[in-house]
Amino acid sequence: MHTPSSARYRPYTHASGGWGSARSVMNILWREQALAQGPLALYRQNKPGGFACVSCAWAKPGHTHPLEFCENGAKATAWELTTHRADAAFFAQHRLSELRSWPDQALEQQGRLTEPLRYDATSDRYLPVSWNEAYAVVGAKLKALKPASTVFYASGRASLEASFMYQLFARAYGHNNLPDSSNMCHESTSVGLQESIGVPVGTVTLEDFAQADCLFFFGQNVGSNSPRLLHPVQEARRRGVPVITFNPLRERGLERFVNPQSPLEMVGPQSTVVSTQYHQVAIGGDLAAMVGIAKALLALDDQTSAGGQPSVLDQAFIAQHTHGVVEFIAAVRRWEWAELEQRAGLSRAAMEAAAAVYARSERVIFLYGMGLTQHRHGVETVQMLVNLLLLRGNIGKPGAGICPVRGHSNVQGQRTVGITEDPAKVPGERIAELFNINVPEHKGLATVDACAGLLDGSVKAFISLGGNFLRAIPDTSRMEPAWANLALNVQVATKLNRSHLVTCADNWLLPCLGHTETDLQEGVAQAYSTEDSTGCIHGWNSQARPASEQLRSEVAIIAGLAQATLAPNPKLDWDAWRRDARLIRQAIAATYPDTFHDMEQRMWQPGGFRRPLPAAERRWNTEPGKALFITPKALSEDNDVNPGRERRDVLQLMTIRSNDQFNTTIYGYDDRFRGVKGTRKVVLMHRNDIARLGLEPLGWVTLRTAVETEVRREVGPLQILAYDIPEGCCAGYYPECNPLVPLWHHAERSKVPAAKSVPVTFERATPGPDDVSIQLPVAGQVA
Structure with a gap:
C-alpha cells in the first residue's frame, strides 16, 4: 500500500499539456508496468478500428491526430492495462476490515480483479467462486425479492450494447429503478435543455468549432477533465477567435496550452493563450453573471435602436423560433446592477466586457460543465445559458450552439438506449412488441431516490454495472452504515474500490473485461459502440489481451444474470446476444429505428454517425413548437444560506x-x-x-x-x-x-x-x- 510521505505546494507556472503531460503519461505506464501493451493501445485509442477511451466522452474526430488521446485518457488506459493483479492470493492475505482502512488510491493500485468472488463473513475475506455459482445464487436471490426493492445502477462506462441489455433486464424483471451517473452530473442538462429547446443534449459537433467566431466557457476545467477539447480550442485561437471564461478558479488549461503532439511547440518557448477574458465568478454566481450579460446586451440594443443601427438581438430568429421573450426581457431589465455584481462576484464592467464581445460575434458556442449543473438551481442556470444563445440566434446554425461537456465515456449513450428511471422516455409499446416485456408504468428510482431507499430500508438489493457508488454519492457518512441493511450487493467491476468493501448480508464481486481487452466469443472478436458528448455514435474494437482468462464481458455478465433470474422468453435470447453483439445492435435498431437504423454499417464511418437532434436544425420538440425563453425566478443558484449577509462565518x-x-x-x-x-x-x-x-x-x-x-x-x-x-x-x-x-x-x-x-x-x-x-x-x- 502506498501513501505519500511528503507534500508541497508550488504554484504551477507552465502551460497545460506540454512536457508535463508527456512525463505524466510515461510515469503511469511505468508504474502500472504497462509498457508492453500500453503504447500500442494508446496509438489505437479513439481511432477508427481502435477502441473508445474508457475516460471522458469528448468527441472522436473523423480525421484523427497521430495520437488521439489526452493525459487522462492515457492514464485510464494504463490503469486498465496494468500488470498488477488483485487475485485470490491478494484476498487471502487481506481481510476486508483491513482493506477498509486503505485509501482509495491504494485499493485500485492493487490492479485488476481476476475471478468472481463472494464475501465470506466468517473469514472476513472475498473467496473465489465459479461463474455458474454466481449467476445461480444471485438469480435465486433476485427471484425471492420484490422487484421494486432492487436497484440496477449504471456508471456510464458500459457500451451501448451492454446498456441496452441492462435496461431490458431491469424492465423484464419488473422495475424502472435504473439510476446512473448522469443523475449525479448532467441531469440538470437533460431536464433544462429538454424544456428549453426540445432535446436533452447539446447541439454542436466538432465541425462547428471550425466555424465559430467566439467561445464561452462556464464551470468547466477542460485541462483536467477533457483535454482533447483543447485541440479545437487551440485551432480557434489561432484564427483569432476570442475565448471568454467564467470559473471561480483560474484553471491552467483555460489559461495557456502547449500541444503535446506538436514537435515545434514541445521544443519551442511558445504556448497558446486560451482565454482572452477570464472572469473569476463567485461560486453560485454564474446565473447572475449571465443575467448581467443579458442586461448589457439589452443596453447595447437600446443604443443601436436609438441610433437607427441594426439590432444587437436577432429579432427575426426570436420572432420565428422562440416563445416568452417579452417576459424574459422585462425580468432582466428589473434586476439591478448592484445585486448582479454582489451575486456574481464580478464588476458590472466585467459583465459588459463579455457582452460586448458576444454582441459583435456571429457564431458562438457556449460550453459548460458541472460548475453549472451541480447547484440547487442548476436547471435554471442551464436554461439561462440557453436564453443568452436565443437572444442572438446562436442555436441551429453552423458554428453555434450549446455544448455540455459530459464526463464518463458513454454516460450520454446509455440514456439514448434506455438507461433511465422514467418509463415515459423509452418506447414501451415497441419494447412490448419486440421482446414481450411490459415496461412498468411507475417511475423508478434515480440516484438520490435510491440513496433515500437505502436509508429507510426499502431498497434491499443493489446491482452495480461499474462505478464506485458509495464514493460518488453525497452524504457518505450516513450512506455507508445504511449499506449493511442490503440483502444483496452485486458489483461488476475491473478493479477494487470502496463500494466493494462495505458489506451487507450477501456480497458478490464480478470482474469484467475493460474497453481495451478483446471479447472473444467462439473465436470471433466482438465489436461494441458508444455515443460521445456531441451525439455521435462510434463503433470500436479492442485488441489487448484480457487480464485473466476468467474475465467476462459486461454483455456476458448481464446475459448470465438475466438467464438465471428471468423466466424463459422466446423473444429474448440472452445467450445469442452474448455470442454475437451484432444481434444486440439489430435489436437496438429495431427499438430506436429513427436513431439507429443501419447501425452496423454507419457506426464505422469516420467520426461516427450523429443521432437526430431537431434543435440543431431549428425544429423544436417543445409544447409550443418553439424554443422557450425561461425566466429564472431568482438570481441565487444556492439559497440554503446567504454567506456574507446572514452568516459571516460560512x-x-x-x-x-x-x-x-x-x-x-x-x-x-x-x-x-x-x-x-x-x-x-x-x-x-x-x-x-x-x-x-x-x-x-x-x-x-x-x-x-x-x-x-x-x-x-x-x-x-x-x-x-x-x-x-x-x-x-x-x-x-x-x-x-x-x-x-x-x-x-x-x-x-x-x-x-x-x-x-x-x-x-x-x-x-x-x-x-x-x-x-x-x-x-x-x-x-x-x-
Whole structure:
C-alpha cells in the first residue's frame, strides 16, 4: 500500500499539456508496468478500428491526430492495462476490515480483479467462486425479492450494447429503478435543455468549432477533465477567435496550452493563450453573471435602436423560433446592477466586457460543465445559458450552439438506449412488441431516490454495472452504515474500490473485461459502440489481451444474470446476444429505428454517425413548437444560506477534481496544475477569509456543513492553502468532501447533488499521525 510521505505546494507556472503531460503519461505506464501493451493501445485509442477511451466522452474526430488521446485518457488506459493483479492470493492475505482502512488510491493500485468472488463473513475475506455459482445464487436471490426493492445502477462506462441489455433486464424483471451517473452530473442538462429547446443534449459537433467566431466557457476545467477539447480550442485561437471564461478558479488549461503532439511547440518557448477574458465568478454566481450579460446586451440594443443601427438581438430568429421573450426581457431589465455584481462576484464592467464581445460575434458556442449543473438551481442556470444563445440566434446554425461537456465515456449513450428511471422516455409499446416485456408504468428510482431507499430500508438489493457508488454519492457518512441493511450487493467491476468493501448480508464481486481487452466469443472478436458528448455514435474494437482468462464481458455478465433470474422468453435470447453483439445492435435498431437504423454499417464511418437532434436544425420538440425563453425566478443558484449577509462565518465550498484523477478513480496524489503535490487533504481559501476567520495558512481545520446542523457532517483534518479563489468561497477535493453534501441538497427537478456550492464552517483541528504537512519551497505563500 502506498501513501505519500511528503507534500508541497508550488504554484504551477507552465502551460497545460506540454512536457508535463508527456512525463505524466510515461510515469503511469511505468508504474502500472504497462509498457508492453500500453503504447500500442494508446496509438489505437479513439481511432477508427481502435477502441473508445474508457475516460471522458469528448468527441472522436473523423480525421484523427497521430495520437488521439489526452493525459487522462492515457492514464485510464494504463490503469486498465496494468500488470498488477488483485487475485485470490491478494484476498487471502487481506481481510476486508483491513482493506477498509486503505485509501482509495491504494485499493485500485492493487490492479485488476481476476475471478468472481463472494464475501465470506466468517473469514472476513472475498473467496473465489465459479461463474455458474454466481449467476445461480444471485438469480435465486433476485427471484425471492420484490422487484421494486432492487436497484440496477449504471456508471456510464458500459457500451451501448451492454446498456441496452441492462435496461431490458431491469424492465423484464419488473422495475424502472435504473439510476446512473448522469443523475449525479448532467441531469440538470437533460431536464433544462429538454424544456428549453426540445432535446436533452447539446447541439454542436466538432465541425462547428471550425466555424465559430467566439467561445464561452462556464464551470468547466477542460485541462483536467477533457483535454482533447483543447485541440479545437487551440485551432480557434489561432484564427483569432476570442475565448471568454467564467470559473471561480483560474484553471491552467483555460489559461495557456502547449500541444503535446506538436514537435515545434514541445521544443519551442511558445504556448497558446486560451482565454482572452477570464472572469473569476463567485461560486453560485454564474446565473447572475449571465443575467448581467443579458442586461448589457439589452443596453447595447437600446443604443443601436436609438441610433437607427441594426439590432444587437436577432429579432427575426426570436420572432420565428422562440416563445416568452417579452417576459424574459422585462425580468432582466428589473434586476439591478448592484445585486448582479454582489451575486456574481464580478464588476458590472466585467459583465459588459463579455457582452460586448458576444454582441459583435456571429457564431458562438457556449460550453459548460458541472460548475453549472451541480447547484440547487442548476436547471435554471442551464436554461439561462440557453436564453443568452436565443437572444442572438446562436442555436441551429453552423458554428453555434450549446455544448455540455459530459464526463464518463458513454454516460450520454446509455440514456439514448434506455438507461433511465422514467418509463415515459423509452418506447414501451415497441419494447412490448419486440421482446414481450411490459415496461412498468411507475417511475423508478434515480440516484438520490435510491440513496433515500437505502436509508429507510426499502431498497434491499443493489446491482452495480461499474462505478464506485458509495464514493460518488453525497452524504457518505450516513450512506455507508445504511449499506449493511442490503440483502444483496452485486458489483461488476475491473478493479477494487470502496463500494466493494462495505458489506451487507450477501456480497458478490464480478470482474469484467475493460474497453481495451478483446471479447472473444467462439473465436470471433466482438465489436461494441458508444455515443460521445456531441451525439455521435462510434463503433470500436479492442485488441489487448484480457487480464485473466476468467474475465467476462459486461454483455456476458448481464446475459448470465438475466438467464438465471428471468423466466424463459422466446423473444429474448440472452445467450445469442452474448455470442454475437451484432444481434444486440439489430435489436437496438429495431427499438430506436429513427436513431439507429443501419447501425452496423454507419457506426464505422469516420467520426461516427450523429443521432437526430431537431434543435440543431431549428425544429423544436417543445409544447409550443418553439424554443422557450425561461425566466429564472431568482438570481441565487444556492439559497440554503446567504454567506456574507446572514452568516459571516460560512463559506461556500465547491468540490473539485485534480488532474491526477478521473471521477472517483485517484491515479495519484499530485494536482500538477494547481501546484499541490503529495496530498489531497487540503482546502483552498482566499487569504482574506483565512485572516477574517482567525485561521492561519497551512493550519489544519475540520469542515462542517452549515445547514441541518442537528446531523453531524464533517470532513477533516484538512490543511489550509491560501489560493486564488473568490472571497467567500473555498474548494476541496471530490470524493473526499462528499460527506459534507446532504442528500436533500440537490438541484430542484433534476436531483443532481449540489456539490458545487455547500455552505461550510471551520473549526481548528490537529493533524493525525498519518497526515502529511505541506512544505513550501520558499518563505511565504502565494495567494
